[in-house]
Amino acid sequence: MGCRLLVLLCLLLPAWAADYPAGPVGKVEVVLQTWHDTARDRDLPIKIYRPEGAGPFPVVLFSHGLGGSREGGRLWGNYWAEHGLMAIHLQHPGSDQAVWQEAQGSRFGALKSAASAKQLQARVADVRFTLDELARRKAGKDPLAVLADTAHVGMSGHSFGAVTTQSVAGERFPLFGARMSEPRLVAFLAFSPSARGNADASFGAIERPFFSITGTEDADPLGSGLTPADRLKPFAAMPKGGKYLLLLTGRNHMFFGGDHAAVAGSVEARQQALVMQTSLAFWRATLQGDEAARAWLRDGAIQQAGAAEARLESK
Numbered sequence: 001m002g003c004r005l006l007v008l009l010c011l012l013l014p015a016w017a018a019d020y021p022a023g024p025v026g027k028v029e030v031v032l033q034t035w036h037d038t039a040r041d042r043d044l045p046i047k048i049y050r051p052e053g054a055g056p057f058p059v060v061l062f063s064h065g066l067g068g069s070r071e072g073g074r075l076w077g078n079y080w081a082e083h084g085l086m087a088i089h090l091q092h093p094g095s096d097q098a099v100w101q102e103a104q105g106s107r108f109g110a111l112k113s114a115a116s117a118k119q120l121q122a123r124v125a126d127v128r129f130t131l132d133e134l135a136r137r138k139a140g141k142d143p144l145a146v147l148a149d150t151a152h153v154g155m156s157g158h159s160f161g162a163v164t165t166q167s168v169a170g171e172r173f174p175l176f177g178a179r180m181s182e183p184r185l186v187a188f189l190a191f192s193p194s195a196r197g198n199a200d201a202s203f204g205a206i207e208r209p210f211f212s213i214t215g216t217e218d219a220d221p222l223g224s225g226l227t228p229a230d231r232l233k234p235f236a237a238m239p240k241g242g243k244y245l246l247l248l249t250g251r252n253h254m255f256f257g258g259d260h261a262a263v264a265g266s267v268e269a270r271q272q273a274l275v276m277q278t279s280l281a282f283w284r285a286t287l288q289g290d291e292a293a294r295a296w297l298r299d300g301a302i303q304q305a306g307a308a309e310a311r312l313e314s315k
Helices: 074-082 107-114 117-139 160-169 199-203 233-237 253-257 267-287 291-299
Strands: 005-008 028-037 042-051 057-063 086-090 148-158 187-191 210-217 243-252 310-314
Touching (some): 028 074, 042 074, 042 117, 057 074, 074 086, 117 160, 148 160, 148 267, 160 187, 199 233, 210 253, 210 267, 243 253, 243 267, 267 291, 291 310
Parallel strands (some): 057 086, 057 148
Antiparallel strands (some): 028 042, 243 310
């Protein structure tokens, strides 16, 4: 295999591919909590998808898009938890649903103004606080936190949540350099990633595993000028080693929010299933050291979509 592999997804695959990496499905308990950051006097609503079993479970943090909430990405979080990962979905005050719900004028304008450097810094601080608080609660024998494997934590997000994910992964910004990188995170998965300016300078230092998931129609709904091609730039600029790009034909920005299940039997449903399985394989490979999952991604043993519906690239 070459160091850079372009995999065209096909339907004619070995029989074992249909069963991997999903495996048995367990029950999921959903827990809603609000964690208080005393240092910032800030309440952080969270939604925890707790897998069935005794743990410890690898953890995935999820950051919603602009104007969203802890309910964002529920399809992804529930699926990951069904297969043994603890998903913790954060809600970021200042760039959450309250922005457009409380807007006095244009909701569209209110959302655009909330996509600021200040709010990005607040989101990164939310991620760091969540890691701190999870460790504190685990040390205090909190019955839910003790199930978390705090040594194996991944970060994910959609849209502005993808920017948050890029930031803690080590994206460089003119004003911040690499100071927003969070070393306690092992791997990263961005739904609708994006790049502005010099992508090589911004993403060239991201060494840890990173999975970018986007679509051929994934433009910016806020009209900032970001194009579907801009979603591909972070992957292209990152150094080789543990980097993946899943590109879905015909899918737009909102598809990757993970809020609604597609109609059974549709192209969208096949692509949704593909997102779930490939993301799970990525987490298993990076957070659990599952070499079979890593090989499955690397060698393209992927079912659910044809070459006209998706492609997976790795390097």
